[in-house]
Amino acid sequence: MIAIELGARTASEVARVVRALGGHRYVAGRMHLVHAFAFASLAGGAFEELEAGAAWAASVLGSDVDVASRDERLWRRTSEAEIAAVLSGFWSAGSEAERARDRLRAWLARAELPVVGEPFDPEIEEDVHPLLIDAGWELVPLTALDPERHRGAIEAFGDALSWESARFEEEEAIPPIANLHELPAIGPAELLNGAVDGELVEPLVLWTQGNATYHDYVIRGVRRAAKLE
Numbered sequence: 001m002i003a004i005e006l007g008a009r010t011a012s013e014v015a016r017v018v019r020a021l022g023g024h025r026y027v028a029g030r031m032h033l034v035h036a037f038a039f040a041s042l043a044g045g046a047f048e049e050l051e052a053g054a055a056w057a058a059s060v061l062g063s064d065v066d067v068a069s070r071d072e073r074l075w076r077r078t079s080e081a082e083i084a085a086v087l088s089g090f091w092s093a094g095s096e097a098e099r100a101r102d103r104l105r106a107w108l109a110r111a112e113l114p115v116v117g118e119p120f121d122p123e124i125e126e127d128v129h130p131l132l133i134d135a136g137w138e139l140v141p142l143t144a145l146d147p148e149r150h151r152g153a154i155e156a157f158g159d160a161l162s163w164e165s166a167r168f169e170e171e172e173a174i175p176p177i178a179n180l181h182e183l184p185a186i187g188p189a190e191l192l193n194g195a196v197d198g199e200l201v202e203p204l205v206l207w208t209q210g211n212a213t214y215h216d217y218v219i220r221g222v223r224r225a226a227k228l229e
Contacts, residue, residue, distance in 0.1 A: 001182070002212075003122070003205040004219060007228040011091035011198050015084035020225035021137060021181060021206070022080035025149060026218050028140045033075040035132040036060045036067075037111075038086050038191065041103035045096055047085040053078065061107075068111035070129070083135050083183075090191040093198035101192050108188055116187075119194040120202045125185040133186035139179035139218065142170045142211060156217035166211055179210030181218075 008017045022030060039057035042050050056076055065073050089100050108115065117124045145154055157163040170177050184190070184205060194200060208215045223229075 001180070001207040001209045003207055004215065005203045005205050006219070006226075007223060008204040008226065009200050011088050011093075011097075011195060011200075013226065013228060014091065014200070014204055015088045016226040017204065017222060017228065018084040018087065018135070018183075019080050020222045023225065024218065024221055026139045026153065027137050028144075029138040030080075030136065032078045032080070032083055032135040033131075033133070034078045034082060034086055035130050036074050036076070037104055037107045037130060038090075038132045039076070040107060041100045042086065042089040045089055045100065047089060049081045049085040050089070053082055053086075067107070068113055074130070075134075080135075083133060086133060087186075091195035091198065091200065097198075104188065104191060113188070115189055115192060117189050119189045120184055120205075121189075122184070128185045128187035128189075131185055131187055132191055133183070135186075136180060136182035139181065139210070139214070141179065142167045142214060152221075153214055153217045157213055162213075166213065170211065177210055179214055180208065181215075182207040 006017050008014045021027075034053065036057040039050060039053035040061055043054035043058065053076060060073060061067060063073075065071050067074070090097055090104075105115075111130075113130060116127075140150065147154065154163055157166060184207065186194075194202075206219065208219075
């Protein structure tokens with residue numbers, strides 16, 4: 001996969017870009033998971049979007065599940081609104097975010113799970129544990145783009161030959177090519193140390209797979225929708 005910098009540096013910008021990534025007409029599907037530790041750490045906070053997640057986390061963490069494990073019951077499928085609220089809850093400036101980080105440290109200590117590595121290190125993404133936020137989108141295949149509804153992306157290829165070549169390449173690929181957008185793996189290092197006073201220590205990137213022209217067009221639209229330069 002290829003990383004593309006989105007230009008979001010503050011907690012509020014990150015929240016807007018997450019919502020924009022799920023709000024455009026090229027999204028075919030999504031899979032977002034948030035760990036119970038993240039929801040529990042934000043319980044009782046200012047985000048109404050997280051009340052259901054916090055209640056779910058209290059139930060799960062009070063059950064017989066091993067909180068230090070990779071048990072699938074520790075993750076909840078969620079929405080862009082909840083992802084945006086969780087990231088804002090940890091990465092904003094102020095006492096609310098510090099309280100959330102303190103609670104997360106307490107949950108990690110209870111589970112005897114260390115905070116490993118520097119935030120946003122792509123070399124250790126596969127080893128992040130616990131994975132606190134896993135968010136990704138699948139885009140409509142080039143072969144399924146509608147000439148009217150998706151005209152902008154089609155015209156981004158510049159001419160008919162380039163467009164047809166891209167469609168043919170996707171259609172004939174073995175194994176099939178999926179156009180994917182994924183946030184970086186968000187673990188303890190990212191939620192605890194990924195931002196200082198509301199600003200990320202590294203610019204947020206989006207991992208992409210698939211046709212570069214298609215991604216360029218869609219991501220430019222996401223940046224505009226999120227009001228990023």
